[in-house]
Amino acid sequence: MRVNSKYRIKPYPISAVVAGMELGRLVLTHDDKVMLSEGTILSESMIAGLKFWDISTVFIKECSPAMGIDLSIPETVLQKKFYADYDHTVNLLKNSFAKLRFFTEVPLATLCELVNNSIDPLINATGVINHMHMVRRQDDYTFHHSVNVAVICGVLGKWLGYAGQELQDLVLAGLLHDVGKTQIPLEILNKPGKLTPEEMEIMHLHTIRGYQLLRNTPNAPQGVIYGVLQHHERFDGSGYPLTVSGDKIHKFARIIAIADIYDAMTSDRVYHRKISPFAVVEVIVDEMFNKLDPAIGTVFLNNVRDYFVGNIVELSDGRQAEVIYLGQFMASRPVVVTEDQEYIDLERNKSLSIVNVIRA
Numbered sequence: 001m002r003v004n005s006k007y008r009i010k011p012y013p014i015s016a017v018v019a020g021m022e023l024g025r026l027v028l029t030h031d032d033k034v035m036l037s038e039g040t041i042l043s044e045s046m047i048a049g050l051k052f053w054d055i056s057t058v059f060i061k062e063c064s065p066a067m068g069i070d071l072s073i074p075e076t077v078l079q080k081k082f083y084a085d086y087d088h089t090v091n092l093l094k095n096s097f098a099k100l101r102f103f104t105e106v107p108l109a110t111l112c113e114l115v116n117n118s119i120d121p122l123i124n125a126t127g128v129i130n131h132m133h134m135v136r137r138q139d140d141y142t143f144h145h146s147v148n149v150a151v152i153c154g155v156l157g158k159w160l161g162y163a164g165q166e167l168q169d170l171v172l173a174g175l176l177h178d179v180g181k182t183q184i185p186l187e188i189l190n191k192p193g194k195l196t197p198e199e200m201e202i203m204h205l206h207t208i209r210g211y212q213l214l215r216n217t218p219n220a221p222q223g224v225i226y227g228v229l230q231h232h233e234r235f236d237g238s239g240y241p242l243t244v245s246g247d248k249i250h251k252f253a254r255i256i257a258i259a260d261i262y263d264a265m266t267s268d269r270v271y272h273r274k275i276s277p278f279a280v281v282e283v284i285v286d287e288m289f290n291k292l293d294p295a296i297g298t299v300f301l302n303n304v305r306d307y308f309v310g311n312i313v314e315l316s317d318g319r320q321a322e323v324i325y326l327g328q329f330m331a332s333r334p335v336v337v338t339e340d341q342e343y344i345d346l347e348r349n350k351s352l353s354i355v356n357v358i359r360a
């Protein structure tokens with residue numbers, strides 16, 4: 001229904017509303033009196049009034065790209081805050097890991113503080129999965145990837161029902177999953193292009209090096225130690241370093257494996273351009289019944305797909321389109337509507353695919 005209209009209506013938390021936005025639905029007071037009508041252009045004083053009356057969410061009218069209207073909606077306050085907090089967290093981690101490379105001691109207390117004070121707010125931010133995709137990454141892949149995996153572990157952990165200390169430990173395991181890379185020579189770690197088989201073998205040692213670092217760290221939680229050691233093990237025994245399989249792989253490591261694949265594939269790397277989250281979902285569906293834990297994979301896919309509706313994407317034929325519907329669970333390819341109002345079910349039309357997310 002929304003695709004026939006000129007606009008789409010999206011809920012905004014009041015903290016993200018700025019002057020100049022147009023109301024897509026009327027706002028009622030708590031005793032059901034009309035406070036502001038649909039179509040009102042909000043002013044600063046109206047926003048202050050909404051806050052005064054404790055209105056937590058309003059519906060805002062956004063231009064629909066399907067009508068060929070300007071896509072350049074400015075970043076919301078929430079997005080700006082997320083990006084600033086994210087950059088700050090990456091810088092804090094960079095400092096900790098730089099020390100680690102020389103002193104080979106994991107600053108556990110500092111990293112626990114980082115999880116509680118900096119990463120936890122990112123996990124709980126509205127729209128976190130979309131923000132993660134649009135975040136501007138600087139050069140240092142390892143630090144960005146570590147923060148991203150920690151955040152995705154936290155989000156996925158919450159979907160799986162984790163809470164409290166166990167969730168904090170899982171996030172810490174995600175943050176530290178590649179800590180062993182601080183012990184890998186920089187010329188291998190940062191080598192552009194493919195690694196030789198010998199270099200690849202050294203690279204694979206980051207799992208064992210991470211395990212050794214954490215074993216020597218007083219009070220390191222068990223789940224963190226095994227999450228780090230086993231995050232490249234695969235459910236069918238095809239991973240490394242010990243080729244263990246099934247539930248011999250710690251559940252933290254099985255969660256990290258999914259977060260790691262999702263983030264690595266949706267990132268720009270020295271050896272590949274980032275792939276759209278839609279294509280990554282297809283990969284996870286493919287691997288879910290042999291290499292990944294199917295129960296965890298199912299929870300991930302069921303929840304992550306909700307974030308994709310409303311994304312503006314680029315199709316393989318160059319057209320822009322809006323994702324309007326995601327079908328059955330296994331149907332990883334959505335229905336989109338293009339700028340010229342063509343509805344395409346990508347599950348049926350396999351000659352087209354999503355190559356990029358323009359706005360999440």
Ligand SMILES: [Fe+2]
Pocket residue numbers: 177178206231232
């Ligand atoms: Fe790794």
